[in-house]
Amino acid sequence: MTDATTRRERGDSEEFETIAEMEAEAGPGREGQPHGDDSLIGRFDRWGLSRFTAWDAVRAVALTTLLLLIFAGGAVRKAADELKPGLGRDVVKAVAGPAGWISDQLPFADTRRDLTSWLSPDQQLTGSGFEAGGVSPGRAAPVTPPPPSTPQPLERLLVTGDSLSTPLDIELARKFADQGAGVQVTRDPHLATGISNTGLVDWGKLSSTQAAEDDPDAVVLFIGANEGYPMPGSGGAQVSCCGPQWEAIFRSRVAQMMDNYLNGGAERIYWLTIPTQRDPARKPIADAVNQAIEGAAAERGASVRVVDLGPTFTPGDTYRDSIEIDGKQTIVRESDGIHLNEQGSSVAADLVLAAIDKDFDY
Amino acid sequence: MLFPTVEFAIFFPIVLALSWALMPRQPLWKPFIVVASYVFYAAADPRFCLLLAAITLVSQLAVVGIHRTDDERLRKWITAGGVVFDLGILAVFKYYGFFVTDVSDVLDSVGLGMPLPLATIALPVGVSFFSFQAVTYVVDVKRRQAEPASLLDAAIYLSFFPHLVAGPIVRASEFLPQLKEPRDPNRVAVGAGLTLIALGLVKKVMIADYLARELVDPVFAVPQAYSAPDAILAAYGYAAQIFCDFSGYTDIAIGLALLMGFVFPQNFNSPYRATGFRDFWRRWHMTLSRFLRDYLYIPLGGNRKGRFRTYANLMVTMALGGLWHGASWNFVAWGAYHGTGLSVEHASRGRLGRLFPGWLRWFVTFNLIVFGWILFRSQDLSLVGGYIDALTRSGPATLYSVPVVGAILLVIGLQLLPERPMEGIELRLGRLQPLFLGAALALVVLIVGATVPSQGVPPFIYFRF
Numbered sequence: 001m002t003d004a005t006t007r008r009e010r011g012d013s014e015e016f017e018t019i020a021e022m023e024a025e026a027g028p029g030r031e032g033q034p035h036g037d038d039s040l041i042g043r044f045d046r047w048g049l050s051r052f053t054a055w056d057a058v059r060a061v062a063l064t065t066l067l068l069l070i071f072a073g074g075a076v077r078k079a080a081d082e083l084k085p086g087l088g089r090d091v092v093k094a095v096a097g098p099a100g101w102i103s104d105q106l107p108f109a110d111t112r113r114d115l116t117s118w119l120s121p122d123q124q125l126t127g128s129g130f131e132a133g134g135v136s137p138g139r140a141a142p143v144t145p146p147p148p149s150t151p152q153p154l155e156r157l158l159v160t161g162d163s164l165s166t167p168l169d170i171e172l173a174r175k176f177a178d179q180g181a182g183v184q185v186t187r188d189p190h191l192a193t194g195i196s197n198t199g200l201v202d203w204g205k206l207s208s209t210q211a212a213e214d215d216p217d218a219v220v221l222f223i224g225a226n227e228g229y230p231m232p233g234s235g236g237a238q239v240s241c242c243g244p245q246w247e248a249i250f251r252s253r254v255a256q257m258m259d260n261y262l263n264g265g266a267e268r269i270y271w272l273t274i275p276t277q278r279d280p281a282r283k284p285i286a287d288a289v290n291q292a293i294e295g296a297a298a299e300r301g302a303s304v305r306v307v308d309l310g311p312t313f314t315p316g317d318t319y320r321d322s323i324e325i326d327g328k329q330t331i332v333r334e335s336d337g338i339h340l341n342e343q344g345s346s347v348a349a350d351l352v353l354a355a356i357d358k359d360f361d362y
Numbered sequence: 363m364l365f366p367t368v369e370f371a372i373f374f375p376i377v378l379a380l381s382w383a384l385m386p387r388q389p390l391w392k393p394f395i396v397v398a399s400y401v402f403y404a405a406a407d408p409r410f411c412l413l414l415a416a417i418t419l420v421s422q423l424a425v426v427g428i429h430r431t432d433d434e435r436l437r438k439w440i441t442a443g444g445v446v447f448d449l450g451i452l453a454v455f456k457y458y459g460f461f462v463t464d465v466s467d468v469l470d471s472v473g474l475g476m477p478l479p480l481a482t483i484a485l486p487v488g489v490s491f492f493s494f495q496a497v498t499y500v501v502d503v504k505r506r507q508a509e510p511a512s513l514l515d516a517a518i519y520l521s522f523f524p525h526l527v528a529g530p531i532v533r534a535s536e537f538l539p540q541l542k543e544p545r546d547p548n549r550v551a552v553g554a555g556l557t558l559i560a561l562g563l564v565k566k567v568m569i570a571d572y573l574a575r576e577l578v579d580p581v582f583a584v585p586q587a588y589s590a591p592d593a594i595l596a597a598y599g600y601a602a603q604i605f606c607d608f609s610g611y612t613d614i615a616i617g618l619a620l621l622m623g624f625v626f627p628q629n630f631n632s633p634y635r636a637t638g639f640r641d642f643w644r645r646w647h648m649t650l651s652r653f654l655r656d657y658l659y660i661p662l663g664g665n666r667k668g669r670f671r672t673y674a675n676l677m678v679t680m681a682l683g684g685l686w687h688g689a690s691w692n693f694v695a696w697g698a699y700h701g702t703g704l705s706v707e708h709a710s711r712g713r714l715g716r717l718f719p720g721w722l723r724w725f726v727t728f729n730l731i732v733f734g735w736i737l738f739r740s741q742d743l744s745l746v747g748g749y750i751d752a753l754t755r756s757g758p759a760t761l762y763s764v765p766v767v768g769a770i771l772l773v774i775g776l777q778l779l780p781e782r783p784m785e786g787i788e789l790r791l792g793r794l795q796p797l798f799l800g801a802a803l804a805l806v807v808l809i810v811g812a813t814v815p816s817q818g819v820p821p822f823i824y825f826r827f
Contacts, residue, residue: 040628041536044620049554050793054382054547057621058375060556060800065375067804072811079368079818088369088405095372116812121575170583177586187583191817200816321482331459335484342741 071112073103082192082199127208127260130198130253132232147267147303147359154181154360158216158266160188161223164274167342168222171349181362186214194226195253196241207257211264218360219261220352224274225338228285242288251292258296262303268359269304270352271297276314278337305355309348313340323347363405365614366563366810366819373402374618377523381622385544392514392541399521403488406527410486413451414521420447421496422516425503429510437504444500452493458483460689488527490686492520494653499534501657508535515541524618528611528824530629531649537624545623553792556799558617560806565610567810569769571820573603577761582739585749589757593749599766600739601732602773604823605633608647611822632777634731637723638714639703642731654683665708672708677701687738692746696737703730728774 069076077100083089103109157176159169169187176183188210193200203223210216230238231249239246254271261269271293274286290310297304313323313332321337322329325347332344340348356362363369377398384391400411424444428437459482499516502508511519511534519537581588581596588596609630616626629649636642643651659679665672677698684697707714714723740746791799 041625043628044551044554044625049551049789051549052552052796054385054545054550054623056796057550057552057555058379058382060552060796060803061375061378061621063797063800064556064804064807065371067801068371068807071804071808075811076368076371083369092369092372096368112808116809119809119812121572121813121815167583173584174586177584185584185587187580193817331463331482333482335482337482341482 069099070103070106071108073099073101074109076100077103078199082197123206123209123213125202125205125209126212127205128256129202130195130204130231130256132234132236147301151359151361152217152267154183154217154356154362156184156186156214156216157218157220157356158186158188158210158214159220159222160190160210161221161272162193162225163189163191164225164272164339165189165220165222166191168220168272168340168345168348168352171342171345172220172352175349175353176362179362183362186216188214192226193223194229195223195257196227196231196246196250197229204253204256204260207260208264211261211266215264216261216266218268218270218356219266220270220272221257222272222348224286224289227289228282242284247288247292250288251295254292255296255299258300258304262300267303268356269297269300270307270355271304272307272348272352273309275309275312275340276317276319278319278333282338305359307348307351307355309351312347312351313344363402364819364821365611365618366567366814369405373398378621382547385547385623388544391544392518396514396517396521399518399523399526402523403521403526406487407484410489413455413486413489414492415517417448417451417493417496418513418517418520420444421499421520422511422513424500425510425516428500428504441500441504445497448493448496448500452489455483455486455489457685457689464691491529491531492526494531495520495525495534497657498531498653502534508533508538511538511541522619522624524615524622524624525626528608528615528822529649530612530615530626531653532626536627540624547623550623551620551792552796553794553799554788555617555620556796556803557788557791558613558620560803562610562613562615562617563806563810565606565613566822567819568813569773570603570607570610570823572813573599573606573766573769574820575815576763577766578603578739581752581761582741582745582749585740585745585752588752588760589755590753591757591759592761593752593755595759595761595766595770597732597736597753598770598774600735601634602770604735604739605630606773607823611824632781634728634774634777635724636727636731637720638707638727639700639730640707642727643700643704650683650686654679658682669709673705676704676708680704690742692737692740692743695743695746696734699734699737 073096077093077096080089080092080096083092157172159165159172161168166187166189169185169189173185173187176185190201190206193203195203198204210219227250228241230240231246231253233239233245233249239249258269258271273290273293276283277286294306297306310317314320319337321333322331323344324330325332325343330343332340332347334341363373381391381395381398384394400414403414404411421444424440424447427440428444431437431440462479462481499508499511499519503510515538518541519532519534522537525532577599578596581592582600585593612629616629619626627649629647631645631648633642633646636645659675662675662678663671664675667675678701680701681694681697684693684695684700687693687696718726736749737746740749794802
């Protein structure tokens, strides 16, 4: 008989008022005695569940997998394409490739799409996507409306991009809210996406859709964590990162996005450059992306402001985890050496606000 | 590797088939399952496998040392060494940044500051869970509640992929006995396993992620921008979201383990039907609360050293339990809030139960728990103030919709239904033919998959912890 039982029989209820009651009942604190079944390990036996053989389990899971491959083999192949390069992706692709092919030959995938597409939370994208080869280098930039010469009221701000754009978007929204400004901040981060990779989302279409649906007065863009993918050149061949040809295609895509926002009604775009990242292998990508942004912005004059984060976060083009904020060294990067953390995003938001202040009243 | 991903959908059927094929040959099965689990873990970051291996080796060394001596003093020292190593790993990877910034600020203010280098340290997925399991292994052997295992068994116990990244926190004394004999291939709870996996997917992807996207994340990100109707709904929404997210993960983990022939402890038992804080902790993240009880509260003295010491022990236990969830003061505040609730219940000596009817105790407890989630979910303490402001600000309801309100009512309401009928449904599902359930699971995955945004499934909330 446990001490707890003895105490209970004595009517000494105080000893059982805390979680220590369970200690006594379950016997976890008694040296040399096993824990009681406070974990309900035996619950499946107690419930009297039916038991089957191991091969029933294997067959059931195999059937699940088979049905998924038949009905969604194409989606599996697409998901495999979007994985980070590496052994894992190769293995998944080895399975997903044939699965996608089999699925393509059968009519079930279309049926599945027809029946379930209404459940998708994704926006229906409109407008033109990126074209192979981008805009030819000699072609003049399309005419976009000139920016107003005097500060305009800011009512709607769109903050978007890939994972770099969050928590920047949250920091900007908080700063506007703290000021009591009636600015409606739309936060629309698209994690894991890239301008050079249209697998998850085509930013050419997405920028058109955002401009039409959100109707922003200004757009803040911070994107570039997932770039460096090969892009189709004008002849259809894939162009690898990060030579002049890749940069030219990337620049034409950036320009297309800028024009989509400006022609869609936005008066200004604030496009943030990528600060130096910890991994030196990512430097050529970041350099090409930043040059493309600056080049495309220069063609659009004051309509596009480039917010250069380099001098603030990585002066001298040297990566660092921390910078001095209010006289104190503060960590501003995430542990991946790519993203800004909350403090860093707050600093970046201040830089964006300083630029917005010159162009808008709110 | 996340459960609801293509990688896992390919990984699991292969591992399941090989696992049962090798099960009768334990010298082959054991290395196989360790390798499979390390492959699963390496998908997140291969470097962290070294950390997992180090914790396994050191814990095993400690356990062997404890078992070989009868000198109680030496056993205590070895236990302390093992526990300090396991928790030290957790402290360095999870709390270094917090210590260097927040804690050193406090020390600076009283003249005790010490310069420590600033550094960003990546948090290894699951470290909070497998370090705690390593502690249970060392301490249970010291307490003679578990037998020392072979190194291979210890490696399986700590790395077994269904529980590796977010629990449940399985005690050594619960798992190691299941390794003594090959699992019985004629007694596999296939129906229960498949049902739990399907249920977990629905909870996570269709309910938790939906509520996060449509309601909770926007309001908690910028509470200043919302008024009372939205803030109130988002608080209840988060209560439903975190339950579906974490219990959904647990359901999948337990279901996968069942298909492989293993049983994990129960982790949730309708927590929102609790009629008090103590009741809540018997129903919410049960494997964490019993860990805190067995390995912290009781060693601190439990309720055996007087009333005030009991309150202090409850507060310390719950505050540290809060801190376990993340290196941030708001988690400490959340833990202290629950510690206060437990202390008040203790001080009432059961009078609350006698004075107030059950429905009123449920109503008050539920709303206090929901308020606690505001502390838990807010990014930092300053935003808690902003959220409380929002709760008192009049304004329009902008986020109410039938699916959002319906999802919240469904999640809370199902927990208030009598337990017997729910058990009956589970039993009936568990009796269906496995092939039928396999096809049903495929249908569920297809429907659930259609609700996933193009960016994929967000990580489980508890992966961050």
